[in-house]
Amino acid sequence: MKAITANRLIDGEVVFWKAGAWVEGFGDAQLFGEGQDAEVEAVVANGKAQPTVVVDVYPIDLAPVDGGLAPISYRERIRALGPTNEPTHGKQAVGGEVIEALRHAAGAARSTGRVDLIRRK
Amino acid sequence: MYLYDPIDREFLIDRSNEFRHQVARRLAGELTEDQFKPLRLMNGLYLQLHAYMLRIAIPYGSLNARQARRLAWIARTYDKGYGHFTTRQNIQFNWIKLKDAPDILDALAEVDLHAIQTSGNCIRNVTADPYAGATAEEIDDPRVWSEVLRQWSTLHPEFSFLPRKFKIAITGALTDRAAVKVHDIGLILRKGRDGAIGFEVIVGGGQGRTPYVGPTIRSYLPAEHLLSYVEAILRVYNRHGRRDNIYKARIKILVAALGAEEFARQVEEEWGKIDHARANLPASELARVRAAFAQTRFEALPAVSDAFETARAASPALQRFVRNNVKPHKQPGYAIVEVSLKAIGQTPGDATAEQLEVVADLAERYSLDDLRVTHAQNLVLPHVRLDDLPAVHAALEAAGLATANIDLASDIIACPGLDYCALANARAIPIAQDIARKFADPDRAEKVGELKIKISGCINACGHHHVAHIGILGVDKKGEEFYQLSLGGSGAEDASIGRILGPGLSADKVAPAIDALVDRYLDIRAGDERFLDTYRRVGLEPFKEAVYAQAD
Numbered sequence: 158m159k160a161i162t163a164n165r166l167i168d169g170e171v172v173f174w175k176a177g178a179w180v181e182g183f184g185d186a187q188l189f190g191e192g193q194d195a196e197v198e199a200v201v202a203n204g205k206a207q208p209t210v211v212v213d214v215y216p217i218d219l220a221p222v223d224g225g226l227a228p229i230s231y232r233e234r235i236r237a238l239g240p241t242n243e244p245t246h247g248k249q250a251v252g253g254e255v256i257e258a259l260r261h262a263a264g265a266a267r268s269t270g271r272v273d274l275i276r277r278k
Numbered sequence: 279m280y281l282y283d284p285i286d287r288e289f290l291i292d293r294s295n296e297f298r299h300q301v302a303r304r305l306a307g308e309l310t311e312d313q314f315k316p317l318r319l320m321n322g323l324y325l326q327l328h329a330y331m332l333r334i335a336i337p338y339g340s341l342n343a344r345q346a347r348r349l350a351w352i353a354r355t356y357d358k359g360y361g362h363f364t365t366r367q368n369i370q371f372n373w374i375k376l377k378d379a380p381d382i383l384d385a386l387a388e389v390d391l392h393a394i395q396t397s398g399n400c401i402r403n404v405t406a407d408p409y410a411g412a413t414a415e416e417i418d419d420p421r422v423w424s425e426v427l428r429q430w431s432t433l434h435p436e437f438s439f440l441p442r443k444f445k446i447a448i449t450g451a452l453t454d455r456a457a458v459k460v461h462d463i464g465l466i467l468r469k470g471r472d473g474a475i476g477f478e479v480i481v482g483g484g485q486g487r488t489p490y491v492g493p494t495i496r497s498y499l500p501a502e503h504l505l506s507y508v509e510a511i512l513r514v515y516n517r518h519g520r521r522d523n524i525y526k527a528r529i530k531i532l533v534a535a536l537g538a539e540e541f542a543r544q545v546e547e548e549w550g551k552i553d554h555a556r557a558n559l560p561a562s563e564l565a566r567v568r569a570a571f572a573q574t575r576f577e578a579l580p581a582v583s584d585a586f587e588t589a590r591a592a593s594p595a596l597q598r599f600v601r602n603n604v605k606p607h608k609q610p611g612y613a614i615v616e617v618s619l620k621a622i623g624q625t626p627g628d629a630t631a632e633q634l635e636v637v638a639d640l641a642e643r644y645s646l647d648d649l650r651v652t653h654a655q656n657l658v659l660p661h662v663r664l665d666d667l668p669a670v671h672a673a674l675e676a677a678g679l680a681t682a683n684i685d686l687a688s689d690i691i692a693c694p695g696l697d698y699c700a701l702a703n704a705r706a707i708p709i710a711q712d713i714a715r716k717f718a719d720p721d722r723a724e725k726v727g728e729l730k731i732k733i734s735g736c737i738n739a740c741g742h743h744h745v746a747h748i749g750i751l752g753v754d755k756k757g758e759e760f761y762q763l764s765l766g767g768s769g770a771e772d773a774s775i776g777r778i779l780g781p782g783l784s785a786d787k788v789a790p791a792i793d794a795l796v797d798r799y800l801d802i803r804a805g806d807e808r809f810l811d812t813y814r815r816v817g818l819e820p821f822k823e824a825v826y827a828q829a830d
Contacts, residue, residue: 167305168375169329209307212325230757231704232696236327240697242625242707246358246373247328263758275827 158219158226159193160186161200162236163211171236171248172211174200179211181248183237184255188219188226224258234259279340279648280425280570282390290387293394297321298380305377320400322393323379326700330374332382333396338406338424338448339367339651343642346649348389350634356382361634363619363627365691365742366445367405367651368396372698394432399440401431401512407449407456408650411574412660414608416450417467418475422568423504424448426559429567430505437512441519442527444512452771457653459483459491459773460745462529463511468498475501481511481541482533483773485739490530491773493538495545502564506557510549514541574646574661579611583664590668595680598720599671602682611664615645617657617674618681618689622718625707626692627655636677644670653742653769654691654730656684687729687796688714691742695735695752696759702735704752704759705785709733712789726796729809730768745769747810748795749776750788761788765795765821766813777818780826791825798824 160183161174172179173186180186189197197216204214217233219226228234238259239247249256282290297317304314318324322333334349341349349369353361356378357371364370374382386392395402404427406420407413427446431437437444447456450467458464464480476498483492499507515529518536533541590596605614617637619627629637637657641649644666650658662670674680683689690713693699695706710733717723733750734741743749749764760782767776783791796809798821803812813821 164325166311167377169325171328208311209305212311231754231759232327232702235696235705239328240372240707241705242697242711243358275823 159189159197159216160219160228161189161197161204161214161216162186162233163204163214166208166210166212174204179204182251182255183228183248183259184225184253189216220262222258222262224254224261227259227262234262279342280337280421280567287387287390290390290392291384293321293392294380294383294387297383301376301380316398318376318379319397320394321379321383322396323374323376324397324700326372326694326698327696328698329372330376330379331370331372331698332374332379332393333364333368333370334386334391334393335396335403336367336369336391336651337428338404338410338421339408339653340410340421341641341649341651342647343638343649345389345391346634346638346641348385348391350631350638352382352385353631353634360628360630362625362694363629363651363655363657365653365655365693365740366403367408367653368403369651370694372694397443399442399444400438401427401434401440401444401446404428404431405445405447405456405461405653407451407454408652408658409455409605409614409660410450410650411571411648412607412609412612412614413451413453414606415453416608417469418450418501419568419571420448420450420456420465420467421571422564423465423467423477423501425567425570426504426564427508430508430559437516440512440516441521442524442529444515444529446508454769454771454773455652457742457745457769457773459771460485460489460742460769461492463508464492465504467501470498470500477501477504479507479511481545482530482538484528484530485742485744486528487525487737487739488531488534489739489744489775490534491775492530493533495538495542502558502561503554505559506552506554507545507549509557510545510552513548514544518544574648576609576612576646576661577663579609579663579665581610583611583667586664586667593668595675595682596668596671598682598724599680600667602686602724603680603684604667607661609661613662613664613667615659615662615667615670616652616684617659617679618683619656619679620683620689620714621678621681622688622714623711624678624714626690626710629657633677633679636673636679640670640673654685654689656689682720683717683723685728685730686723687717687726687731687792688723689730690714691730691732691746693734693741695733695741699735701738702752703754704735704761706733706735706741706750706752709750709752709761709785709788713792716789716793726800727806727808729796731792732767742769743767744775745773746776747808747813748792753782755782759785761785763788763791763795763825765818766810768810772810779818780822794824795821 645659692710732746764776
């Protein structure tokens, strides 16, 4: 699954594409499945043709998590939430199920950063 | 402190008007993003993850109360009520709207502040010892020379499009609180054999993906030649610095490629071609700048304050604060007071609008209207009378600003990281908060002693992790945050680059690993060794074992 994101020019707000418009909530983003690459490309091209509305238009990869879908990359989850050190700032302030699902999502790394690498004699 | 004259003020207003027109043209579609981006960056405006970020220059980290209050007002009016002090003594606001930026620049210009040259491939804000003009250690006041360099470098036509950004730091003291050895140019004021003043000139230090402790290319440069010599350095760099690869474009790469000796030879050769009388600052102008900093009106006070001694004897909290946050002043009866922006669990370097107003009031009332920002993301009240220390401490305590942890394990430098920054790979702030909580017990923190922990969310190293006693670098592995630890760095006068401890750790394992490192240090330290000293004596292995060995 994919969604398409950008930053709004006038204030820098993170926005997502939804059926002809840019919306602020990740939960409202239009989803693109397998075989919709051409649509994704068309929306990105359309976004790039709106230089006075948005900047940095690009698709993001999503994966299923408990409670819905979330961006695979941590960076995109933070863009969809707001800063984790200030839980009342940014989009996360509205709360709700989508926000909770994003907060608890994990990436695709398999390693958990092993520390037991040296055998004590 | 230095005050702007009418020409400076007119210039700032013109510059702000120019940017207002540029923003209007961008919003109207007359400028493309590619055309506009360098223009907004020249005014310190970045596009970050959630909004625009405005970085405001605080020349050599020095503010007056009026300026600090204006920053508080901007935080409240245009941001979410707080600002973030950076490792280059600047302040950043994280929630700025493009449409508001010209109004903010106007508001800054009214108090002689701006965001010029806080981004772009130019000479950035010159940083200096935050104890300047207050410490007895200093040979000369580095603010004088910082201001000279600031005026010279602002909109310098020859050096506005360098291969890459260029950062200069100055200290007048042997104790290096300005990280001069990891700057593009580091200047240490020295006294010559004839008693005159000069500079040791260090070039090509830096952090980022290729960290270097800069070599000294001239051990003594008579101070009056500063501008011509810096001009010669920048000319050699501007001519030969690489422009084909952004990662190899800083002067440190050129200095390392040529070797310090050859680089120095080229600088001296270039310097020989410069008309020194034209390039150097006239003595009259230097005297004018110097006079602006010589006006600090200290009172003649006894070295010991009965009021302070009485209050201290009665208050363990004040005793702790004095042990950690209060430093000796050159003037009898005065002290330098560090204000920690590292309360346990807080975002390192953040100050709320209310806190900024509290320190502004304290600076005005108790510190000769002088407030400083340190590269460790704390504030300094440089000139507090010992008589006033109990009152200052009480006011700081009421505002949540009296954490007595300067240079202790919870005084952590952290970049904004992935919570805000478009370049970051991992978060830095929550890691700092986790670690600080491990040292929330102030007795334990003091027992551990000086321990400089610094965290960067990416290899650009804004969080100075390379020069930390314990450095932490965030990396991205398939969308998960991992952290690489390094030990043994220092950004002070004993500068060194840290060495990587072992494989990266997941976010939840970082604070326990720091705990393990500190416990091992406490086990093996000899006498009053700092963590850094113990590391330098025993090396990496005992610490590696402490973190990576299997539990019994």
